Amino acid sequence: MKTEIAFWDTSAILPLCCSQVFTTKSKKWLRKYPKIVVWWGTSVEINSGLARLKRNGDLTEKETVKALRLWEKLKKTCRIVSPVERIIELANDLPENYNLRALDSFQLAAALVWCQEKPRRRPFITADEQLAKAAEKAGFNEILLT
Numbered sequence: 001m002k003t004e005i006a007f008w009d010t011s012a013i014l015p016l017c018c019s020q021v022f023t024t025k026s027k028k029w030l031r032k033y034p035k036i037v038v039w040w041g042t043s044v045e046i047n048s049g050l051a052r053l054k055r056n057g058d059l060t061e062k063e064t065v066k067a068l069r070l071w072e073k074l075k076k077t078c079r080i081v082s083p084v085e086r087i088i089e090l091a092n093d094l095p096e097n098y099n100l101r102a103l104d105s106f107q108l109a110a111a112l113v114w115c116q117e118k119p120r121r122r123p124f125i126t127a128d129e130q131l132a133k134a135a136e137k138a139g140f141n142e143i144l145l146t
Helices: 010-017 023-032 042-055 061-075 085-098 102-114 129-138
Strands: 005-008 035-039 079-081 123-126 141-144
Touching (some): 005 010, 010 035, 010 042, 010 061, 010 123, 035 102, 079 102, 085 102, 085 129, 102 129, 129 141
Parallel strands (some): 035 079
16 A cells, blocks of 8 residues: 655755755655645744745745745645644654654654554655654654655
8 A cells, every 4th residue: 555644844844835955855745745744833934934034045035925925725625633642742752762853852742642642654855864863763764855
């Protein structure tokens, strides 16, 4: 049975919304895993990333608006993992056990809740090397865009 669902880190979704180094690779993986699972904070991270790119001059106002529209369209197809207490419980241990920062801990904890804490090599797509290592250690099939 072919799986079409994967957990997507924000670093892999942002390149789907605007031209980035990993845009081609992200689009390739989207064709393979079109059913996207994200954590509830992804929208904030996308908005933050786009604001940063605009502030740095990497995106124009027009490109930013287009990217936000693409994200809103994509978000309608995503399965969003809600903020439940178990995510906080799991995320509390991840910085020490997996060498993760706070938001990455929430990402991985949400992915674990999505699969009832049984990753069984489910795909976890990211452009973040440290998060990829942690996802693999937790039992996911990490797909690193780099």
